Amino acid sequence: MEPYVERERAWLAPYAFPSAASRGRKYDEPAHRYRGPFQRDRDRILHSSAFRRLSGKMQVFTGEMGDYHRTRLTHTMEVASIARTIARVLRLNEDLVEALALFHDIGHPPFGHAGEDVIRECLADEGGFSHNAFAITLAEELELRYAGYPGLNLSQEVLDGQRVRAGDKGRRVRPLLEVQVVEAADSVTYNAHDLDDALVLELVSLDQLREIPLVAPILERVQQKLGNPDGSVLRQVVVRELLDAQVGAVIAYSSRYLEESGWTSPTDALASSFFVGLNPAEEGEKKNLERFLFQQVYRHPRLLVVREQAQREIRELFEALHRDPALLPDPFLARAASHGTRRACGECIAMLTDDGCRRMHAARCMGSTNE
Ligand code: MG
Numbered sequence: 001m002e003p004y005v006e007r008e009r010a011w012l013a014p015y016a017f018p019s020a021a022s023r024g025r026k027y028d029e030p031a032h033r034y035r036g037p038f039q040r041d042r043d044r045i046l047h048s049s050a051f052r053r054l055s056g057k058m059q060v061f062t063g064e065m066g067d068y069h070r071t072r073l074t075h076t077m078e079v080a081s082i083a084r085t086i087a088r089v090l091r092l093n094e095d096l097v098e099a100l101a102l103f104h105d106i107g108h109p110p111f112g113h114a115g116e117d118v119i120r121e122c123l124a125d126e127g128g129f130s131h132n133a134f135a136i137t138l139a140e141e142l143e144l145r146y147a148g149y150p151g152l153n154l155s156q157e158v159l160d161g162q163r164v165r166a167g168d169k170g171r172r173v174r175p176l177l178e179v180q181v182v183e184a185a186d187s188v189t190y191n192a193h194d195l196d197d198a199l200v201l202e203l204v205s206l207d208q209l210r211e212i213p214l215v216a217p218i219l220e221r222v223q224q225k226l227g228n229p230d231g232s233v234l235r236q237v238v239v240r241e242l243l244d245a246q247v248g249a250v251i252a253y254s255s256r257y258l259e260e261s262g263w264t265s266p267t268d269a270l271a272s273s274f275f276v277g278l279n280p281a282e283e284g285e286k287k288n289l290e291r292f293l294f295q296q297v298y299r300h301p302r303l304l305v306v307r308e309q310a311q312r313e314i315r316e317l318f319e320a321l322h323r324d325p326a327l328l329p330d331p332f333l334a335r336a337a338s339h340g341t342r343r344a345c346g347e348c349i350a351m352l353t354d355d356g357c358r359r360m361h362a363a364r365c366m367g368s369t370n371e
Contacts, residue, residue, distance in 0.1 A: 056353025107135030
């Protein structure tokens with residue numbers, strides 16, 4: 001028996017999804033001699049060019065706003081770390097969780113949701129665009145790394161998990177617990193780090209946190225404990241405690257439920273209405289923090305300016321490429337022949353980093369020779 005199968009049998013909870021139960025890959029491949037299928041998926045994602053490009057894609061704040069804040073890549077790494085922590089305590093399959101976490105945002109276009117919205121508009125007559133669905137296109141068609149087939153040939157469970165995120169209407173299956181862990185980890189992670197980044201960028205102040213029921217008691221407790229520390233230390237302790245409290249709350253609620261569930265297989269979890277996450281009261285407080293972030297941070301005038309400029313540039317670039325598809329880089333010329341010019345233009349832009357998008361816009365729309 002492969003060592004990872006043995007280890008999983010000894011460690012995983014009965015409702016965790018074991019590697020040995022994987023439905024395999026689209027293109028059959030021999031098993032690896034020491035890595036389980038989900039470890040291989042994780043490595044395939046990690047070594048993909050789409051994953052590396054996440055380092056040049058914004059999470060919420062763009063590069064010229066400084067170098068403290070998260071990029072799409074560091075956000076992804078934080079989600080993977082927190083998801084693994086939760087999975088380990090719940091005795092779920094950490095390898096599957098890690099692969100899903102590293103994969104979850106891989107389809108993000110440049111300039112985050114601002115970029116996604118404008119590409120969706122440009123492709124409105126062609127079925128639209130979603131970064132969650134584009135992750136599947138990248139993994140199945142656009143990443144070219146292997147001689148025998150296109151894509152990364154990931155395990156079905158990783159692709160299915162992402163299809164749940166993409167809201168594939170044809171598949172109304174409930175996600176595995178491992179998929180639910182990544183979902184829970186994603187929002188807990190970005191709430192904490194977006195707050196941290198927004199404080200550093202002075203879009204919000206520590207004082208404003210007293211308006212947020214979830215954060216106010218943490219701030220008060222930390223100030224009582226530390227007296228009057230340096231503002232940067234205070235911010236970091238508060239954010240860390242917020243994150244720790246949220247992860248702890250997800251684990252407390254979910255582990256209690258799972259322990260009492262009596263479930264004996266991952267299929268049992270699929271038949272239940274339970275979701276890994278916070279209890280309903282805590283979920284309400286989290287929503288409150290998210291409303292604060294939406295109003296005070298994501299719609300901050302400094303971000304709206306960046307958002308509008310990015311959208312204008314993406315729209316202009318799309319139109320320039322669409323007018324003259326010969327400008328498309330090689331792989332997308334073939335894509336235009338098979339999937340239509342508009343789709344190929346949208347996908348070409350979606351794969352760019354923020355800087356890459358600006359450079360291509362300058363070259364194609366402003367006559368710059370930098371591209
Ligand atoms: Mg995310």
